[in-house]
């Protein structure tokens with residue numbers, strides 16, 4: 052039997068891009084993915100036309116689902132929506148398609164070959180990354196702090212491009228606590244600590260719609276910092 056893949060697309064007020072992104076993703080998956088796949092748009096509380104557009108996309112394509120999660124936050128949306136699907140490979144990708152989706156196939160294949168988690172990495176030798184200086188500095192400082200606090204081989208945590216096998220998801224996602232942006236980091240650090248193996252996939256990454264980003268960099272960075280310290284204490288116990 053073919054393996055099943057679910058790809059979550061977390062969205063919040065994405066009326067401007069969601070339709071194009073879903074069409075692009077659908078076309079890619081149809082032509083490149085041999086698994087039994089499904090794309091799930093996961094919305095919480097968008098106040099624009101995201102919900103309406105998503106429902107139309109769901110009607111248009113049989114492999115597209117739409118779910119609404121009440122409580123806000125990207126981490127919570129991913130954790131909760133994964134619970135509703137039975138699959139062999141669970142994954143997600145940011146809706147602005149900042150990560151070149153041509154690497155999605157490798158993201159799934161690496162799990163099929165035995166990795167427990169695969170994650171896009173913007174800083175590998177073969178990666179290409181175009182981003183603003185502010186975001187680059189924030190990202191590198193964050194990495195530097197992680198390296199001081201944790202013994203880790205991972206060198207990019209926050210890339211919204213990840214896949215995880217069923218067992219690892221059942222073991223690790225259930226012990227993650229963050230509901231927002233720290234979820235990505237928490238997932239990787241906890242899995243690595245439990246001995247799961249993590250494949251880092253070089254990606255081409257282009258920062259999209261900088262002004263429209265849903266991340267407020269300063270509060271999110273402070274929050275990540277507090278969360279890193281909390282996680283360190285939690286793990287040390």
Ligand SMILES: Nc1nc2c(ncn2[C@@H]2O[C@H](COP(=O)(O)OP(=O)(O)O)[C@@H](O)[C@H]2O)c(=O)[nH]1
Pocket residue numbers: 060061062063064065093094095123124125128144145146147149211263264265266
């Ligand atoms: N479900 C859900 N998705 C969210 C939420 N906040 C942001 N997102 C989505 O998370 C993804 C990443 O956001 P983005 O603004 O591209 O982050 P950036 O690339 O780091 O600037 C996008 O697909 C957003 O629509 C939220 O509260 N809930």
Ligand SMILES: [Mg+2]
Pocket residue numbers: 145147149259264
């Ligand atoms: Mg983005």
